[in-house]
Amino acid sequence: MLSLLILAIACLPQFISSSNLALTFDAANNTCTAACTTCGDTSNTDASNNGQDIQEIKQKMNGIISSLSHIKETATSNAGAINDILLLVEDLIMLHNDSSSFSPIPTSCQEIKNEQPNSPSGVYLLKTNNGTKYVYCNMGELCGSVGWSRLAYLDMTDATENCPSGFRLYQSGGVRACGRATSSRGSCVSVQFPSNGISYSQVCGRVVGYQYGTPDAADPRPIINDINSHYVDGISITRGSPRQHVWTLMAGLNEASLHNNDGRFNCPCSQGSTQNSTLQSFIGNDYFCESGNPATDGSYQFGVLYSSDPLWDGKGCGSLEGVCCAAPGLPWFNKILNTTTTDYLELR
Numbered sequence: 549m550l551s552l553l554i555l556a557i558a559c560l561p562q563f564i565s566s567s568n569l570a571l572t573f574d575a576a577n578n579t580c581t582a583a584c585t586t587c588g589d590t591s592n593t594d595a596s597n598n599g600q601d602i603q604e605i606k607q608k609m610n611g612i613i614s615s616l617s618h619i620k621e622t623a624t625s626n627a628g629a630i631n632d633i634l635l636l637v638e639d640l641i642m643l644h645n646d647s648s649s650f651s652p653i654p655t656s657c658q659e660i661k662n663e664q665p666n667s668p669s670g671v672y673l674l675k676t677n678n679g680t681k682y683v684y685c686n687m688g689e690l691c692g693s694v695g696w697s698r699l700a701y702l703d704m705t706d707a708t709e710n711c712p713s714g715f716r717l718y719q720s721g722g723v724r725a726c727g728r729a730t731s732s733r734g735s736c737v738s739v740q741f742p743s744n745g746i747s748y749s750q751v752c753g754r755v756v757g758y759q760y761g762t763p764d765a766a767d768p769r770p771i772i773n774d775i776n777s778h779y780v781d782g783i784s785i786t787r788g789s790p791r792q793h794v795w796t797l798m799a800g801l802n803e804a805s806l807h808n809n810d811g812r813f814n815c816p817c818s819q820g821s822t823q824n825s826t827l828q829s830f831i832g833n834d835y836f837c838e839s840g841n842p843a844t845d846g847s848y849q850f851g852v853l854y855s856s857d858p859l860w861d862g863k864g865c866g867s868l869e870g871v872c873c874a875a876p877g878l879p880w881f882n883k884i885l886n887t888t889t890t891d892y893l894e895l896r
Contacts, residue, residue, distance in 0.1 A: 549718050549725035549853065550783060551704045552756035555741060555893055556686055556696035557748035558658050656746070657685030658695030677890055678745030691752035691882035699893060700741040702726075712739040718760060721855035725758050730851075734778035738896040747890055751883045755783055755797050756861065759840035759854040763799035764813040766823055766831070773828050782837075788891030795881045796835040799859055803839035803866025807846040815839060817872040834883060836860045837872050 653675040654660050660667050669687045673680055674697070684698040703709060704724040711717050711726035714737045718725045728737040763781030772779040775791050782798040800815035807813050811820035815837035816827050838861075840854035857864045865873035 549727040549758045551725040553702040555700040555753040558750045657697045661695030676745030720853040723855040736896045742892045743890045749888045757859045765798040765800045784896045793830045798837035800839040805846045819868040
């Protein structure tokens, strides 16, 4: 069951000059923060004219920021403040378009971060293979680097969030999670996240899930050696068509015991498990696995959401899962591709 999903992509930057604008809005406090980054010009426009244009843009930006501060101090209602802020956002976009006429639009969040290290996380305009797109850039450090383009974000701790179409909502003990509809046979439900024309060569992501019932990771009875099928009890993340493996997140049956002294139902990385010798070749080492069932006698419960122990976070691990919970990078996975692509990502 899926409770939190964050997927981000990054690519090696092309070092070109750029101008860009980041916007972050805090509805609770009626505040809007804007950051404008303007770098050296690479066009044939006269340098002195560009310097004058940049100075005018800075003056306009200062005026907009001053207006935002005034709204914060004088606003009497959320609706009025938000309306005023939206009008100023339109001014910011027009200002950005003016500045873009003499500075190339960047092609990645990483490029912006490398050119302007103090750029904050927020929404930026990027030039993609599908034209210009507004993209949320995470400028903090993830998976050992900075400047990531967010492709997907779902937080089911937010009561207003809904599961993706086709997914079922599971609730227990204050936990809200998304998963496939229960059935007596294996099945999959999927959602795709387009790259919007952004080229990438790395995927960094985090998934928080919960065990439901009696999963058995990648139990080989018989082994399903087909990436297009239900090869795992858990979550499969792939890219493009035909599907290419990015990461697999598995749920095992027990974390601290063997069912009937048989370890084949537990995680491949779990002590006493036999799954490591039969693990599908397309998975390789690109997986996380954990169980949320703390039973020490090999028992389990059908139809129960084990809500007390989130999976794939490296915490609350049972006595048999020391190796599983010491996997590098937890709770973030990082897949470095051997190519640059604009493939969509798919979660099943």
